[in-house]
Amino acid sequence: MIYGKIWCVVKPSVGIPIIIGAVAVASFSVHLALTINTTWVKGFLNGGAGKVAAISNETTPQVAVLTVQDVRK
Amino acid sequence: MHVIQGVDAMSDKDKVWPTGLTEAESEEIHRHLIQGTQIFGMIAALAHLLAYVYSPWLH
Numbered sequence: 362m363i364y365g366k367i368w369c370v371v372k373p374s375v376g377i378p379i380i381i382g383a384v385a386v387a388s389f390s391v392h393l394a395l396t397i398n399t400t401w402v403k404g405f406l407n408g409g410a411g412k413v414a415a416i417s418n419e420t421t422p423q424v425a426v427l428t429v430q431d432v433r434k
Numbered sequence: 435m436h437v438i439q440g441v442d443a444m445s446d447k448d449k450v451w452p453t454g455l456t457e458a459e460s461e462e463i464h465r466h467l468i469q470g471t472q473i474f475g476m477i478a479a480l481a482h483l484l485a486y487v488y489s490p491w492l493h
Contacts, residue, residue, distance in 0.1 A: 362461055362465060362468070364482040365457075365461035365464040365465070366457055366461065366464075366483050367460065367464065368453060368454075368455055368459075368460035368463045368464060369452075369453060369455055369460045370452065370453065371449035372453045372454075373453070373455075373463055376465060380435065380467075382476075395491075397451065401489075401491075404490075405489050405490060412462065425485065427451060428463055
């Protein structure tokens with residue numbers, strides 16, 4: 362197997378955490394960048410709730426008006 | 435005589451290297467590492483496929 366003898370000169374207790382850590386940091390960075398730099402991730406994670414709330418605010422007709430009468434007259 | 439002993443030492447499969455492993459042990463660890471990487475890669479590919487299908491990503 363190619364590079365199979367690397368663990369003769371690199372301690373596995375050092376090399377393997379470095380490899381796994383590098384993969385973890387790279388993966389986390391990419392996903393964090395996606396979350397920060399796009400708008401659809403937040404909407405997607407809100408699921409249907411966010412969509413319903415947004416629609417109901419725009420399309421629900423007004424059914425009542427609250428008025429406060431001035432009783433000091 | 436010394437050269438012959440040196441050659442024998444170089445090709446000795448039971449030689450313990452500075453990390454405390456023999457070549458066979460090193461290759462065994464590497465085999466498991468490669469297998470783990472392949473399994474991780476397959477799970478990651480599946481996860482990205484699901485994300486592509488069910489999220490707005492790349493649409």
